[in-house]
Amino acid sequence: MKTIxxxxxxLKNPIQNYSWGTKNNQAFIPRLLGFIPEKDKxxxxxxxGAHPKAPSSIELESGSMNLQEFINANPEKILGKEVAKRFxxxxxxxxxxxxxxxxxxxxxxxxxxxxxxxxxxxPVNYPDDNHKPEIAIALxxxxxxxxxxxxxxxxxxxxxxxxxxxFIGTKFFEQLVNEFQETKNERSALKKLYEKLSHxxxxxxxxxxxxxxLMRIKINAHKDVPDLREKLFLDLNDxxxxxIGLISLYLLNLVELKKGQGIFxxxxxxxxYLEGNIIExxxxxxxxVRAGLTPKFQDSETLLKIMEYKSGIPEIxxxxxxxxxxxxxxxxxxxxIKFLSGKPNESKKHIIKSVQILILIExxxxxxxxxxxxxxSTGSSLLIPASLKKYEIHFEKFSEIFIAYVAI
Ligand SMILES: [Zn+2]
Numbered sequence: 001m002k003t004i005x006x007x008x009x010x011l012k013n014p015i016q017n018y019s020w021g022t023k024n025n026q027a028f029i030p031r032l033l034g035f036i037p038e039k040d041k042x043x044x045x046x047x048x049g050a051h052p053k054a055p056s057s058i059e060l061e062s063g064s065m066n067l068q069e070f071i072n073a074n075p076e077k078i079l080g081k082e083v084a085k086r087f088x089x090x091x092x093x094x095x096x097x098x099x100x101x102x103x104x105x106x107x108x109x110x111x112x113x114x115x116x117x118x119x120x121x122x123p124v125n126y127p128d129d130n131h132k133p134e135i136a137i138a139l140x141x142x143x144x145x146x147x148x149x150x151x152x153x154x155x156x157x158x159x160x161x162x163x164x165x166x167f168i169g170t171k172f173f174e175q176l177v178n179e180f181q182e183t184k185n186e187r188s189a190l191k192k193l194y195e196k197l198s199h200x201x202x203x204x205x206x207x208x209x210x211x212x213x214l215m216r217i218k219i220n221a222h223k224d225v226p227d228l229r230e231k232l233f234l235d236l237n238d239x240x241x242x243x244i245g246l247i248s249l250y251l252l253n254l255v256e257l258k259k260g261q262g263i264f265x266x267x268x269x270x271x272x273y274l275e276g277n278i279i280e281x282x283x284x285x286x287x288x289v290r291a292g293l294t295p296k297f298q299d300s301e302t303l304l305k306i307m308e309y310k311s312g313i314p315e316i317x318x319x320x321x322x323x324x325x326x327x328x329x330x331x332x333x334x335x336x337i338k339f340l341s342g343k344p345n346e347s348k349k350h351i352i353k354s355v356q357i358l359i360l361i362e363x364x365x366x367x368x369x370x371x372x373x374x375x376x377s378t379g380s381s382l383l384i385p386a387s388l389k390k391y392e393i394h395f396e397k398f399s400e401i402f403i404a405y406v407a408i
Contacts, residue, residue: 363399
C-alpha cells in the first residue's frame with residue numbers, strides 16, 4: 001500500500017435526511033456548513049466517522065477516499081498503535097451533529113452482549129454487533145425524554161387520567177401500588193407496569209384508542225395553555241394516532257439541557273430527543289431498539305428485555321461554555337469528548353495520543369503541525385492522525401470546537 005502523508009485531513013461528511021430533521025430557515029446543519037437548504041428537505045444528522053452505512057471521506061490528490069479505506073492503509077499511524085490494536089483497526093466512535101425539529105422515536109440501545117445476539121438473529125434491523133453508549137451535548141436548548149420517572153410520579157399520572165388506569169386495569173394498578181408501598185421495589189413496579197402496558201396496547205387496540213381519545217379530550221378541556229408534555233401529546237397524536245409513545249411521554253423524565261450541558265446514556269436507558277441541536281458521540285454502531293413514535297421498525301419485545309427499569313435522570317455534565325477547555329468524561333473506552341474555545345490571536349498547544357476528529361462549531365482558526373498548516377472556518381471538520389503527536393491551534397476569531405478522541 002502507498003504510504004500516506006501524516007497531516008490533518010479535511011473530512012467530507014454525509015448528511016442523513018431523516019424526516020424529523022430541521023428544515024428551511026430552521027435547518028441547522030446547512031447553516032453550520034454554509035450552504036442553502038433545499039426547500040422542505042429535512043437535515044437531521046451529520047455523520048463524522050467510518051460507519052459502513054455512511055462513511056466520511058477525505059480528499060487526496062488522487063481523488064476522494066472513504067475514511068475506513070484510508071484507515072486500512074495505515075491503521076497504526078492514523079488510529080494510534082494502542083487504538084488500532086484494541087479496536088481491530090477500526091475507528092471506535094461515530095461523531096455526529098444532530099438537529100431535531102420534532103420528536104425522534106422512543107428508544108434504548110442494547111449492551112455489547114445483547115447487540116451481538118440481536119445482530120446474529122436479525123442483521124437487517126440490527127446492522128451492528130456493537131453496543132451504542134452515547135453522549136448528547138446541547139448546542140442550544142435541548143428537550144428530551146430520558147429515563148423513567150419515579151414510581152410515585154407515574155402513579156399520579158394514572159390518578160390524573162382515570163381512563164388510563166381503567167385501560168391498564170384498575171385492580172392490576174392498585175395491586176401494583178400496594179406492592180410498591182410494601183416492598184419499595186421500584187424496579188419491579190416499573191417493569192410490571194411497562195410490560196403490561198406494552199402488551200395490552202397491541203392486543204386491546206380499540207380500548208387503547210378510546211383511552212387516548214379521552215386523554216385528548218381532557219387535555220383540550222384545560223383552560224390554560226397546554227404544558228410541553230400536553231402540547232407534545234396533541235402533536236404526536238395527530239402524527240402517529242394512538243401510539244404507546246404517547247404514554248411514554250408521561251412515564252419518562254422531561255429534561256431540558258442548556259447550551260454546553262451534556263448527558264451520557266448508557267445501554268438500556270429509554271430516551272427520545274424532542275427538539276434541539278446537539279453534538280453526539282457514540283460507539284461505532286447504529287443499533288436502535290425502537291418502541292413508539294416512529295414509522296420505522298419497532299421491536300417492543302426486545303425493548304422490554306433490554307430496558308433498564310430504573311428511575312431518575314443520568315448525571316448531567318455541567319455547561320462547558322464558560323470555560324476554555326472541558327472534558328466530558330464518559331465511562332466507556334471507545335470515546336471521550338473535549339470542548340475547546342479560544343479568543344482571537346490566542347494559541348493552544350496539544351499533545352495527542354489517539355486519532356481525533358474535530359469540528360469547528362463557530363469561528364476560524366489555523367491548525368499548525370511541524371510540517372503543515374491548515375486554515376478552517378465554521379462547520380469544518382478534520383481528521384487528525386495519532387502519529388502527528390502534537391499540534392498547535394491558533395485562533396483567528398472567537399472559536400468553539402468539539403473534539404472526539406480515545407483516552408489512552
Ligand atoms: Zn439513542
